[in-house]
Amino acid sequence: MKGIEKRLREEAKKLLETGSVSAVLAFRDGYDGDHPVPFAARDVSDADAIVFNEYCTHNLARYVTEYEPGTKIAIAAKGADSRALVVLIQEEKVKRDDLVILGIPCSGMKDARRGTVIDEATTGNTVNPVIHDIMLADQLPEPDTSPYSVLTDLESRGHDARWKFWRKELSRCIRCYACRNACPLCYCDPCFVDQTEPRWADKSPSLESNLMFHLTRFYHLAGRCVDCGDCSRACPMNIPLYLFHKKVAKECEEMFGQTAGMDPEETPVMVDFKVEDSDEILL
């Protein structure tokens, strides 16, 4: 990854020198090297502070929607980050031409807080960016594991057992909204859960209002979530959110034959209609 860091700094310097971008979205060191912080380099001198290591797990596409439309941005994009960018392009939140995508093929990223290696159990395991302008390293071999095998256990349990599982997990939610705020595709302003007229979910973290928040959020993400896992990593209460959004993603893929965030020319499934779409839900 030192090679990637070096190349990232070089490309950032070039882009900032020529003024072709206003900012390069990358990472800098935090209070120590194992806790990097997302960082927008704006001057050439900022480029020296850029780092890239196995702890640079954050989906930087999250920050793209903070910029004025039309701002030229370069972004260090890992696999899932690139897919999130694709969804943002599909949804016209950003123009392809306004992005310089610095693709980073990588695997073996680590969660410093939990001391775990991040893999297909908690992410979509998209090791290679699906869209890029400049690739900062060689493509990695595509993994032969499925990002949905982690669902097998839950899927094998009956309806009542699964409902019990989610009621237990979601009662732990403290409604900090780290999950929503970490998500690159949760950009609604205002978010339904912040509305007071009407109030869709109570402010207090009762199970009922937690269910209202999470179930609605997962369905708002159907066909859009790119399985980056940032929400699950952000959660201070270790709620396995990835199990839910993986299930929603899997169902969408099976019903509509399309994977979220792969091709900028596609339209996300929930805002599109094809004659051959399943009408199971109506029957």
Added chain:
Amino acid sequence: MVKKIEHDRIQEIIAALMEKGILYAPVEDEEGVNFHLVDDPARVTLDFYNTVQGPKCAFFPQTEELIRYRMTHEGADAAEVEPDESPQVLFGVRPCDVRSLAIMDELFCGGGIVDPYWKNRRDNTTIIAYAFDTVDTVDFYGSFGIGAADDTGADILMVKVDGDLLLDARTEKGTALLAALDGLDEAAAEDEKRFAAAVEGAGALETRRIDTDCVARDLPGIFDSEFWQTEAAPCLNCGVCTFVCPTCHCFDITDETLFSKGRRVKTWDSCMFTDFTLHASGHNPRTKKHQRLRQRVNHKFSYYVTNCDVISCVGCGRCTRFCPVNIDIAGIVERARKRASSQQINNQ
């Protein structure tokens, strides 16, 4: 008079404490070790560095019912929920977190209006502090004059030494509680020595330090600086920092009604949320995230000092440990000081 119990028998002491009142203690749960209302002694643990959240939940729960009501044809039939007066025990609290309670006292009962929900519980709670025996790289409680085995504000100080828990009362409340717990053994002279040695050893532990001297004086000068935009750039504006923090205390009051029945509740709120300062008019003075981060840092390190004579931070490090993007408040304060001093130099 030190009392002791083998650490392996901790469940006995927990069960005994549960009989004395509502017990909040560190419990091993899916999120890690966190303060919970204890219903099962087997789940209490002292095997942790610090808990996910601070112990403020024992006095300031995330949801507090204030009023229950029912709509009838005649109008609203409402009844206040009486503030709780049950005796409580708070077990296994690290010294920095014990200090947080005194800081919150300034707000909730420091002057003018007294919050009965907070005060009742504080008055009725016996606090058993739990000394640190190691330091990690994130804590900075030493910056506030808090020691690893500091007993300020504790009714009982507890240390874990070899396989034993040694407890020593620091107040009358503490003495009374220890006397009432049958399962504890009287400590031998040897144990008294071990207790003293543990406290001394903890006294030598050094956390990282930030200079807190006159920080309240420095911060206002850089209020308009672009410093805040830079520092706030990675912030996600979630509420993790405020919800794990032992000194954050902002709350909201809302009515939760279903058909004709409902309750008025006080719930934790967060200055980091986008709608925290949203006015009924629709105006929002803090729409940008740098304004909110600036507010949080200034509130803790400047405004609270002006209003209550103490910094509203105990350096527990939780906000840093749990921030999804690794923002470090200690680092922000240090850089703010540097910015303030270089600005002063430039202005001269």
